[in-house]
Amino acid sequence: MKKIEAIIREEKLDAVRAALQNSGYYGITVSEVSGHGREGGLILQWRVGEYKVDFLPKLKVELVVLDEDVARTLNAITSAARTGEMGDGKIFVLPVENAVRVRTGEEGDNAI
Amino acid sequence: MSINAADTAWLLVSSALVMLMTPGVALFYGGMVRRKNLLSTMMMSFAILGLVSLLWVLYGYSLSFGPDKGGIIGGLDFIGLRTVGQEPSSVYATTVPHLAFMAFEAMFAIITVALVTGAVVERMKFSAFIVFSTLWLTIVYCPVAHWVWGSGGWLARLGVLDFAGGTVVHINAGASALALAWLLGPRRGYREKEPMEPNNIPMVVLGAALLWFGWFGFNAGSALTSGGLAASAFVATNTAAATAAFTWMLLSWIHRRPSLLGAATGAVVGLVAITPAAGFVSPVMGIPIGIGAAVACYYAMLLRARKMGVDESLDVWACHGIGGTWGALATGLFASVAVNAAGANGLIFGNAMQLGKQLLGVAVVWVFAFAATWVLGKIVDVTMGLRVNATEETVGLDISQHGERAYGGMLR
Numbered sequence: 166m167k168k169i170e171a172i173i174r175e176e177k178l179d180a181v182r183a184a185l186q187n188s189g190y191y192g193i194t195v196s197e198v199s200g201h202g203r204e205g206g207l208i209l210q211w212r213v214g215e216y217k218v219d220f221l222p223k224l225k226v227e228l229v230v231l232d233e234d235v236a237r238t239l240n241a242i243t244s245a246a247r248t249g250e251m252g253d254g255k256i257f258v259l260p261v262e263n264a265v266r267v268r269t270g271e272e273g274d275n276a277i
Numbered sequence: 278m279s280i281n282a283a284d285t286a287w288l289l290v291s292s293a294l295v296m297l298m299t300p301g302v303a304l305f306y307g308g309m310v311r312r313k314n315l316l317s318t319m320m321m322s323f324a325i326l327g328l329v330s331l332l333w334v335l336y337g338y339s340l341s342f343g344p345d346k347g348g349i350i351g352g353l354d355f356i357g358l359r360t361v362g363q364e365p366s367s368v369y370a371t372t373v374p375h376l377a378f379m380a381f382e383a384m385f386a387i388i389t390v391a392l393v394t395g396a397v398v399e400r401m402k403f404s405a406f407i408v409f410s411t412l413w414l415t416i417v418y419c420p421v422a423h424w425v426w427g428s429g430g431w432l433a434r435l436g437v438l439d440f441a442g443g444t445v446v447h448i449n450a451g452a453s454a455l456a457l458a459w460l461l462g463p464r465r466g467y468r469e470k471e472p473m474e475p476n477n478i479p480m481v482v483l484g485a486a487l488l489w490f491g492w493f494g495f496n497a498g499s500a501l502t503s504g505g506l507a508a509s510a511f512v513a514t515n516t517a518a519a520t521a522a523f524t525w526m527l528l529s530w531i532h533r534r535p536s537l538l539g540a541a542t543g544a545v546v547g548l549v550a551i552t553p554a555a556g557f558v559s560p561v562m563g564i565p566i567g568i569g570a571a572v573a574c575y576y577a578m579l580l581r582a583r584k585m586g587v588d589e590s591l592d593v594w595a596c597h598g599i600g601g602t603w604g605a606l607a608t609g610l611f612a613s614v615a616v617n618a619a620g621a622n623g624l625i626f627g628n629a630m631q632l633g634k635q636l637l638g639v640a641v642v643w644v645f646a647f648a649a650t651w652v653l654g655k656i657v658d659v660t661m662g663l664r665v666n667a668t669e670e671t672v673g674l675d676i677s678q679h680g681e682r683a684y685g686g687m688l689r
Contacts (some may be wrong), residue, residue: 209474210529210536212592213578214470 166261167235168277171226172198172254174245178224184245185228188237203253223254229261229277258264281367281372283503288370288377291498295384298491299326302391305484305545306398306591309538312401312476313673314681321394322407328407329390332414333383334358340419342369342382345429355379364508368428370501381498382426388419389446395591397663400419400475401680402671405663412653413453417646421449425638435639437438438612438620439633440510441499441604443553445643451598452643453650455589460654461663463588465670473590476683478538485541489518492548496555506617512560514551520567521547522581528575542596546574549600550607557612557620566607573603602639 174180178195199220206219230238239256242266247253264276303322310318336356339678357360363374370378388595397406424432425445432444437444462474475481475565496514500507501614527545528535551563558566577595581587589595600606609632622628657663664670669677677683 177431210533211475212536212538213532213575214582215533216470216474217473218474233579263293 166229166264166274167232168227168229168241168259169235169238169256170189170259171242171246171247171256172200172223172240172246173226173242174252174254175222175224177228177248177254180245181226181242184241186233186239188241189198190228190230190238196227198225202255204250204251213226213227222254229264231277245275278374280374281502283659284372284404285374285377285500286501287507288373288381288498288501291494292377292381292384294494295381295388295498296326296331297321297489298384299388299391301484301487301491301628302388302394304480304486305488305541306395308477308480308484309591310398311473311673313675315476316681317403317674317678318366318398319395320403321398322391322678324403324407325391325394325410326387328410329384329414331614332411333379333386333551337386337404337414338379338382339417340415341386341422342379342427344467345423345427346431348431348434351423351427372502378436378501380628382422382503383463385442385446385495386414386422387420388443389412389450390594392446392450392597395455395456396589397461397592399674400664401461402662402665403674404583405657405661408661409457409653409657409663412657413650416513416653417649418445418449421445421642421645424579424641432638432641434630436621436634438557438608438635439553439558439605439638440608440620441496441552443549443601443608444638445505447552447597447601448605448642449646450645451596451601453588455592455598456647456650457654458589458594459532459587460651460658465592465667473537475666481538482541485544489544489548492518494549496552499554506556506614509616510555510561513558513563514548515549516560516563517567518544518547518563520564521550521571524568524571525575526572540613542574543618544572546596546600547568547598547645549574550604553601553604554608554611557608557617559616562607562611566604566611569603569605569607572599574600593637598643602681604636605639606632608659 183202201219201221206217208215208217266276292305301320307315307319339353339355340351343355346352361375361379365371366375404582422445424430427441492514493511497507498513500510522544526535528538533653545568547567550566574595577599578592579614610624612620613626614622621631624632
């Protein structure tokens with residue numbers, strides 16, 4: 166099992182979710198996060214003059230997949246979330262020790 | 278004189294309208310601070326509604342409007358509202374119950390103290406704020422109100438015109454705000470240019486809208502009668518607010534994008550500037566007064582932020598000090614006895630003297646308010662300290678001063 170954490174643009178959530186469903190993964194967790202990569206911040210206006218916000222709003226999509234599905238899932242997310250501009254986000258893959266389905270108590274791959 | 282029912286109804290409604298402006302200020306200021314200081318900012322205005330209402334009834338009204346003592350201050354005859362009753366006063370608003378006039382003036386005192394809070398948000402200790410506000414009302418507001426509006430007040434006798442509070446309310450608050458912000462020092466992170474992001478601009482806009490609404494009572498109510506003069510001041514007020522809101526929006530557009538925070542600020546500075554003039558100028562003069570207010574306050578704000586090095590956090594000085602100054606001088610330019618026989622002609626109607634009188638009123642209130650506030654602030658600083666400590670400031674004043682926070686926990 167691998168955990169996939171994808172930081173994506175807010176406006177790409179629907180596309181990413183559709184792509185994941187097409188590859189058979191229905192369960193995801195989404196949270197609102199702030200941060201920045203290499204792109205510049207956001208310039209906003211105060212009553213006079215401007216100020217820069219370094220942290221930009223992004224979404225973090227998390228899901229756990231079977232080892233053999235990792236490449237396919239990464240592909241699905243990357244192609245759905247990409248615009249080609251800076252700020253498209255980043256995906257991390259982490260090992261997962263176990264998983265438990267709360268309703269049935271099933272463990273491991275069966276719980277995904 | 279006997280009581281006039283229409284005048285009384287209008288003045289009571291106007292008093293209620295002006296009361297609503299102080300919660301308006303709470304929203305206007307509250308939306309502009311960081312989230313961790315939202316409640317503390319609103320609390321300052323709300324606490325003032327309580328504190329100043331009380332002080333006004335006890336002695337504030339008497340010091341401001343009691344029988345004149347040498348043009349400087351009112352006597353103590355009205356302490357605890359003694360002899361202020363259902364019958365009209367013999368000198369003020371002689372067609373309404375004396376109590377109605379007293380209540381109307383109470384609302385002006387309240388909002389003036391509330392306006393000053395914009396200078397000290399996010400770092401002033403609440404206990405020090407309460408003590409300072411008590412001193413400030415007594416030693417700064419009451420005398421200035423007497424000089425300009427009191428029967429026998431020395432600026433009134435010299436012929437300084439201030440229909441609804443350009444000097445008494447706005448210059449007074451603006452000059453005091455600047456002095457107090459200087460004493461208090463900048464917020465932590467201000468010099469390092471940390472973004473002090475407004476937490477809720479819709480709240481600012483709602484606050485500005487309530488101010489605009491309440492200002493009809495402020496200015497048109499200051500006619501103290503419900504006739505033509507009230508209507509004239511009403512239209513002048515709306516015209517100036519609208520013009521300044523639109524002008525500020527254009528200024529922000531020239532520099533970057535049409536800003537809602539800018540338009541809301543513009544409305545407020547337009548209202549500030551028309552305040553001293555509302556019942557002395559023809560309503561269409563709201564247009565030049567509104568344009569002048571937006572331009573003057575916009576560049577004053579830029580100057581304050583970039584050159585003056587003082588964290589006068591919500592620009593009370595630039596909005597109220599400069600807006601009030603422009604309004605007071607504009608009264609000396611555009612006033613006409615055809616609008617209000619109790620007023621005077623201004624420069625464009627051939628009376629250059631009036632501009633000189635207005636300049637005197639402006640200068641006196643500027644100097645007195647700034648100097649007296651500096652001294653009072655210094656006294657509070659030395660005796661009890663003006664600021665919260667570094668940890669309390671970092672945590673935010675909502676939690677450190679009030680033990681509350683604006684938005685509840687993670688779940689629900």
